[in-house]
Amino acid sequence: MDHRPQAWGRPRDDIYGAYDGSYLQNSGPKTATQSPVVTGTSVIAIKFKDGVVMAADNLASYGSLARFTDVKRLRPFLDTSIVGFGGDVSDMQFLDRHLNELAIDESYEHESTSAAAASPEGQGEQGAATSAPAGKLNAANLHKYLSKLMYRRRNDFDPLWNQILVAGFDGQTKPFLASVDLRGTTFSSPSLATGFGAMLAQPIMRKYAATEEDAARLTRDEAVNVVKECMKVLFYRDARSLDRYSIAVVTKDGVELSENEQLEKQSWAFAERIRGYGTQTV
Amino acid sequence: MAAMFSQNPLMNGPNYSISDTPRINAPEGAREHRFDPYTDNGGSTLAIAGADFTIMAGDTRLASGYSINTRHYPKLFKIGGTTADQKDATIVLSVVGFAADGEALKERLDTICKMYRYRHGKPMSVKACAQRLSTILYQKRFFPYYAYAILGGLDEEGKGAVYSYDPVGSYEREQCRAGGAAASLIMPFLDNQVNFKNQYVPNSGEGHALQERERRPLTRSEVEVLVKDAFDGAVERHIEVGDGLQIMAITKDGIEEVMLPLKKD
Amino acid sequence: MFRNNYDNDSVTFSPQGRIFQVEYAAEAVKQGSVVVGIASKTHVVLVAIKRNAEELSSYQKKLFPIDEHVGIAIAGLTSDARVLSNFMKQQCLGHRLTYGRNMPVRTLVDMIGSKAQINTQHYGKRPYGVGLLVAGVDSAGPHLFEFQPSGMTEEMIAFAIGARSQMARTYLERNIDKFADCDREGLIRHGLRALKESLVQDRELTVDNTSVGVTGIVKAEDGSFKVEPFQVYDQQDVMAWIESVGDDKEGGAGDAGEGEGEGEGEDMEVDS
Numbered sequence: 001m002d003h004r005p006q007a008w009g010r011p012r013d014d015i016y017g018a019y020d021g022s023y024l025q026n027s028g029p030k031t032a033t034q035s036p037v038v039t040g041t042s043v044i045a046i047k048f049k050d051g052v053v054m055a056a057d058n059l060a061s062y063g064s065l066a067r068f069t070d071v072k073r074l075r076p077f078l079d080t081s082i083v084g085f086g087g088d089v090s091d092m093q094f095l096d097r098h099l100n101e102l103a104i105d106e107s108y109e110h111e112s113t114s115a116a117a118a119s120p121e122g123q124g125e126q127g128a129a130t131s132a133p134a135g136k137l138n139a140a141n142l143h144k145y146l147s148k149l150m151y152r153r154r155n156d157f158d159p160l161w162n163q164i165l166v167a168g169f170d171g172q173t174k175p176f177l178a179s180v181d182l183r184g185t186t187f188s189s190p191s192l193a194t195g196f197g198a199m200l201a202q203p204i205m206r207k208y209a210a211t212e213e214d215a216a217r218l219t220r221d222e223a224v225n226v227v228k229e230c231m232k233v234l235f236y237r238d239a240r241s242l243d244r245y246s247i248a249v250v251t252k253d254g255v256e257l258s259e260n261e262q263l264e265k266q267s268w269a270f271a272e273r274i275r276g277y278g279t280q281t282v
Numbered sequence: 283m284a285a286m287f288s289q290n291p292l293m294n295g296p297n298y299s300i301s302d303t304p305r306i307n308a309p310e311g312a313r314e315h316r317f318d319p320y321t322d323n324g325g326s327t328l329a330i331a332g333a334d335f336t337i338m339a340g341d342t343r344l345a346s347g348y349s350i351n352t353r354h355y356p357k358l359f360k361i362g363g364t365t366a367d368q369k370d371a372t373i374v375l376s377v378v379g380f381a382a383d384g385e386a387l388k389e390r391l392d393t394i395c396k397m398y399r400y401r402h403g404k405p406m407s408v409k410a411c412a413q414r415l416s417t418i419l420y421q422k423r424f425f426p427y428y429a430y431a432i433l434g435g436l437d438e439e440g441k442g443a444v445y446s447y448d449p450v451g452s453y454e455r456e457q458c459r460a461g462g463a464a465a466s467l468i469m470p471f472l473d474n475q476v477n478f479k480n481q482y483v484p485n486s487g488e489g490h491a492l493q494e495r496e497r498r499p500l501t502r503s504e505v506e507v508l509v510k511d512a513f514d515g516a517v518e519r520h521i522e523v524g525d526g527l528q529i530m531a532i533t534k535d536g537i538e539e540v541m542l543p544l545k546k547d
Numbered sequence: 548m549f550r551n552n553y554d555n556d557s558v559t560f561s562p563q564g565r566i567f568q569v570e571y572a573a574e575a576v577k578q579g580s581v582v583v584g585i586a587s588k589t590h591v592v593l594v595a596i597k598r599n600a601e602e603l604s605s606y607q608k609k610l611f612p613i614d615e616h617v618g619i620a621i622a623g624l625t626s627d628a629r630v631l632s633n634f635m636k637q638q639c640l641g642h643r644l645t646y647g648r649n650m651p652v653r654t655l656v657d658m659i660g661s662k663a664q665i666n667t668q669h670y671g672k673r674p675y676g677v678g679l680l681v682a683g684v685d686s687a688g689p690h691l692f693e694f695q696p697s698g699m700t701e702e703m704i705a706f707a708i709g710a711r712s713q714m715a716r717t718y719l720e721r722n723i724d725k726f727a728d729c730d731r732e733g734l735i736r737h738g739l740r741a742l743k744e745s746l747v748q749d750r751e752l753t754v755d756n757t758s759v760g761v762t763g764i765v766k767a768e769d770g771s772f773k774v775e776p777f778q779v780y781d782q783q784d785v786m787a788w789i790e791s792v793g794d795d796k797e798g799g800a801g802d803a804g805e806g807e808g809e810g811e812g813e814d815m816e817v818d819s
Binding site: 034147151154155157159179183184185186187188189192198199212 | 316317319320321323344346349351352353354355380381382385386425
């Protein structure tokens with residue numbers, strides 16, 4: 001009997017032949033995510049006159065299986081920005097941990113600056129210029145950082161399989177909303193949506209905020225209603241979606257995040273009129 | 283990747299960036315299961331050099347597949363100013379192709395120009411900057427920046443200068459160049475309108491005896507009209523071009539920037 | 548004959564608990580010509596006396612821009628300063644690239660602090676022979692930092708380092724209450740007056756030997772605050788400022804004003 005630990009739990013060589021241990025090797029080519037596994041679907045967001053609204057449902061799918069139904073895909077950053085994740089959930093959780101570290105480092109940095117001897121009361125008036133507390137990363141800075149991170153990982157052929165929306169404010173206190181994806185592609189728009197939302201929700205949101213000027217006229221309530229309406233459309237038509245979702249509003253006063261919203265006033269009446277699927281004839 | 287070095291529609295099928303065109307050689311049911319680090323974000327750029335100015339232009343659509351990611355994506359960047367707002371910049375870079383690579387390329391060139399300014403106390407000349415850009419691109423010869431770059435500015439004599447590049451750094455100075463998705467639509471138009479190709483003096487003879495129309499440098503207002511016409515044409519015939527037109531005019535007085543609307547369909 | 552057994556390297560303490568190499572490096576700072584820095588609520592200025600090795604040579608630069616929001620003034624070995632200056636420049640560009648913002652001044656100063664400290668604790672290394680005044684603005688406003696070869700960094704309201712800088716510091720201490728609300732021009736004048744205190748007798752501020760550097764926060768037309776990029780002024784650009792402090796007594800310089808007032812500024816002979 002072979003008592004070496006290496007042989008524990010393995011088929012006997014004399015019966016099954018030499019064991020093929022190739023999969024155990026930790027040398028050889030480095031493996032990386034080549035496709036997403038557990039995934040979250042759309043994230044949608046729209047700017048309004050003094051902030052941004054973002055929403056994403058609480059579902060994490062394993063292929064077509066609705067695997068986890070209480071996964072929060074929006075996270076605040078420093079109470080000044082929101083980050084919304086579509087795509088692979090494990091990569092999202094990695095990024096979440098990474099952002100926690102970043103936030104802690106940034107908070108320490110801020111602490112040391114505010115204790116500075118010669119920064120006088122003048123801060124008061126400058127504080128008005130930058131709504132975020134002095135020295136803290138705003139949404140534009142955070143988005144830049146994430147885009148560099150994502151682009152770096154794509155260059156290493158080890159991508160983080162996500163599309164990310166970042167909402168908050170830029171340095172000049174204007175609402176900020178931008179996206180970055182697994183290849184490091186970045187873009188910004190008055191309204192943004194990832195995944196299925198790009199097909200279904202984006203056209204609806206663009207009706208309300210086609211341009212920055214349009215978005216600057218939207219009120220908070222209007223923006224929230226548009227987003228809720230889009231979440232409903234997505235639930236109707238996206239098979240990998242859920243009627244429980246998170247919604248976040250970021251304004252100069254901070255982030256308000258509600259993680260247990262339920263879709264209201266659903267009407268499936270339209271479903272009866274759908275024709276052309278399966279055995280159904282006319 | 284062959285597609286990225288060729289703009290020939292016959293070789294690549296219709297000139298869309300979408301990858302789900304039918305695969306001819308793939309065996310039945312075979313699916314490629316590897317991360318593809320590239321996409322084509324569509325869009326088009328254009329640059330024309332004049333006697334004492336350079337005009338550069340690009341549309342502001344960012345597409346992926348049939349989706350419009352945003353209608354406000356600038357493809358023209360001022361390079362090498364002293365400060366981040368590029369107030370005193372004298373060079374413009376346009377990039378089109380894969381947007382993330384374009385952005386990375388722009389930031390690298392800008393950082394290099396800023397270091398040059400810091401070390402030498404003067405801005406980089408377009409000629410030097412053009413040479414450096416070629417090196418940057420070639421350094422990534424085996425994992426290229428998928429970006430068609432055009433660099434514009436004024437040369438040492440104050441004449442308009444346009445340098446165009448392929449993704450791995452081949453470059454030349456030209457009078458005019460169109461890049462990106464609709465390059466194959468715009469470039470023939472430019473050949474005819476800027477370099478007067480296939481224009482002959484009427485009744486000057488038959489066959490080889492035909493006299494070519496004499497070339498003359500275009501004025502700034504002529505070029506501005508030309509640019510708008512070129513893009514209006516491209517928008518009509520190419521789905522990845524549209525939304526907005528960003529134009530920069532580089533003269534000895536600095537860089538002027540204008541935004542014009544294009545069709546959004 | 549041994550004068551000192553404990554100053555051959557920077558890793559050995561003397562029995563009194565001193566590290567002589569680090570202290571000698573601090574002496575090198577005192578050999579450099581004087582630089583003064585002052586911060587107000589809106590601006591921070593650096594002023595410096597440049598020296599020329601001989602009549603026929605050019606003047607050694609004392610102020611260096613680092614990034615658009617930071618600049619440094621140096622006292623000590625210029626070549627050591629250039630190493631630090633290049634390092635700071637790289638860090639600022641890198642920070643701008645990854646975060647898209649100006650590097651917070653404190654973060655930058657901490658970095659050179661740590662870098663310099665390493666040289667004081669490793670055998671075979673030598674401390675930087677240069678002291679810096681780092682002036683910069685960030686979202687918390689203007690800042691002035693002092694940096695010493697030991698790796699010590701400290702935020703200051705106003706400070707001076709270099710040869711005879713004690714005189715300038717005395718001036719600054721006497722006027723400390725005035726700085727916070729000073730405007731840009733006033734701050735520069737205070738800097739120049741402090742500088743004058745440190746001059747040896749029958750030396751004057753001239754357009755050739757004076758450098759001024761300024762950065763600050765200015766209010767734009769749309770009400771937002773913008774950074775006034777750090778800029779160094781030399782030669783004719785500093786003439787008006789030098790003239791404006793030519794013969795005034797503001798700030799109560801205690802010592803008797805020796806014969807200034809006549810022929811200031813332009814045609815002043817180059818001092819040696």
